[in-house]
Amino acid sequence: MKLIQVGIGERGGHWIEFIGTRDDVEIVACVDIDKAALAEVSESTGCDAFESLDDALAQVEADGVIIASPSFLHGEHSKAALRAGFAVMVEKPLAADFSEAVDVVATAREVDRPVMVAENYRFFQAERTLRKLLDEGKAGQIDTVFCVDRRDQPSGTQGEWVKSMPEPFLTEIAVHHFDSFRYLFGSEPVSVWARSYNPHGSDYDQNGAAEALIEMRDGLSIQYSGSFVGSRYDFDLLICGERGDLRTNRSKVWWREKGRRSFAEMPLLELPAGEEQRYPNAGMQSLLIQFRDAIHGRAEAETSGADNLWTLAMYKAALQSANNGEYVSIEDTFTPELQQKAGVAGRVT
Numbered sequence: 001m002k003l004i005q006v007g008i009g010e011r012g013g014h015w016i017e018f019i020g021t022r023d024d025v026e027i028v029a030c031v032d033i034d035k036a037a038l039a040e041v042s043e044s045t046g047c048d049a050f051e052s053l054d055d056a057l058a059q060v061e062a063d064g065v066i067i068a069s070p071s072f073l074h075g076e077h078s079k080a081a082l083r084a085g086f087a088v089m090v091e092k093p094l095a096a097d098f099s100e101a102v103d104v105v106a107t108a109r110e111v112d113r114p115v116m117v118a119e120n121y122r123f124f125q126a127e128r129t130l131r132k133l134l135d136e137g138k139a140g141q142i143d144t145v146f147c148v149d150r151r152d153q154p155s156g157t158q159g160e161w162v163k164s165m166p167e168p169f170l171t172e173i174a175v176h177h178f179d180s181f182r183y184l185f186g187s188e189p190v191s192v193w194a195r196s197y198n199p200h201g202s203d204y205d206q207n208g209a210a211e212a213l214i215e216m217r218d219g220l221s222i223q224y225s226g227s228f229v230g231s232r233y234d235f236d237l238l239i240c241g242e243r244g245d246l247r248t249n250r251s252k253v254w255w256r257e258k259g260r261r262s263f264a265e266m267p268l269l270e271l272p273a274g275e276e277q278r279y280p281n282a283g284m285q286s287l288l289i290q291f292r293d294a295i296h297g298r299a300e301a302e303t304s305g306a307d308n309l310w311t312l313a314m315y316k317a318a319l320q321s322a323n324n325g326e327y328v329s330i331e332d333t334f335t336p337e338l339q340q341k342a343g344v345a346g347r348v349t
Helices: 010-019 035-045 053-059 071-083 098-111 125-135 168-185 284-295 305-324 336-342
Strands: 002-006 026-031 048-050 064-067 087-090 115-117 142-152 189-197 209-216 221-227 229-241 244-248 253-257
Touching: 002 010, 002 053, 002 071, 010 026, 010 284, 026 035, 026 053, 035 048, 048 053, 053 071, 064 071, 071 087, 071 098, 087 284, 098 115, 098 305, 098 336, 115 284, 115 305, 125 168, 125 229, 125 244, 125 253, 142 168, 168 189, 168 209, 168 221, 168 305, 189 305, 209 305
Parallel strands: 002 026, 002 064, 026 048, 064 087, 087 115, 142 221
Antiparallel strands: 142 229, 189 209, 209 221, 229 244, 244 253
């Protein structure tokens, strides 16, 4: 599989490094406006270097395009690659604006090329294990979920554009977790209430933290809280069911039967060979396999653009709620008209 990569910053660098270890996929061209970085990548990998995406799309033969450019350019770059006849795998978010994300999915349908989002959290070993346990009914009916993500992640650890974003935590991190909730519980959102703020000690220009109350279909309630300003990375997901509680720190999974005082560690689900890696490589192999299968028409990607619109609808509702302080209905966010345009009309929410 031959790929063009757009963006060679931090996340783009992860893709270049990971793909460089494989013999079944190759980055044949890279696109970026940073001439020095382009020259370095071109020298180390042998790929062609372009400062213009249009030039790369016109001159390079490839099977697809990986888009790892700044998030506010994802929609523009995705549509350009699709219209040039390429399949697309784009880092989250699919687009910075929800209506533009719908345009991307509509464009993919129009030109009959696949678009998928690189939502790697779904493929983490602990996350796959949790999904299996939930599918088996380990905890019984789930009523309440608590998720806390605290990280020591100043703006300098991310792209330069993140520091000045109006809602950096909701945009760069919470959207991942929203997708995880949909995946883990096999359910779609009904409404979202959110509040965003900028903690003391934050070097972000705006709102490096957020919290949300999310109602999912079937009455599931999720309490969510996250921040870029913590003393260390600390993640905790607690799933409360009628038979007991499941818990994960994204590396391990624990189970506590109802009535017991302590948790017991659960064995992790065995993953395909090569997929046991930790972040930043966790999930990359599965994403590439799904991208390849989508390119060849064998299967729709689990994180297809059409599916990811429901994650972005949660994100859009959270942004709107953080702005007006009210609960926001997903139906009002992802309207029947937009569903029709994206080709997902009729899906139950």
